[in-house]
Amino acid sequence: MTDLETAKMSERGQIIIPKEIRDHVHATQNTIFTIMPLDKETIIMKKLNKNKIIDEFRNIRKRVIKLSKQDIDKEIQNVRKQ
Numbered sequence: 001m002t003d004l005e006t007a008k009m010s011e012r013g014q015i016i017i018p019k020e021i022r023d024h025v026h027a028t029q030n031t032i033f034t035i036m037p038l039d040k041e042t043i044i045m046k047k048l049n050k051n052k053i054i055d056e057f058r059n060i061r062k063r064v065i066k067l068s069k070q071d072i073d074k075e076i077q078n079v080r081k082q
Helices: 019-024 050-063 069-081
Strands: 033-039 042-047
């Protein structure tokens, strides 16, 4: 892969990622990227890994304490007493 590629924005704001870079990051037609500006001249793009995010959410759900209706009602009563 070369170190530097260029892309031109269309009048609709679309930018085509050069093929060499798409191949390097294994991006296909429906690959999703997160995009964030660093400053007025710098934009960061990161390929989104949906499976990794799903796994992270599943792990979070496993650690979450499941409250019953009685637990919730009890907590509400405790807060109201304060």
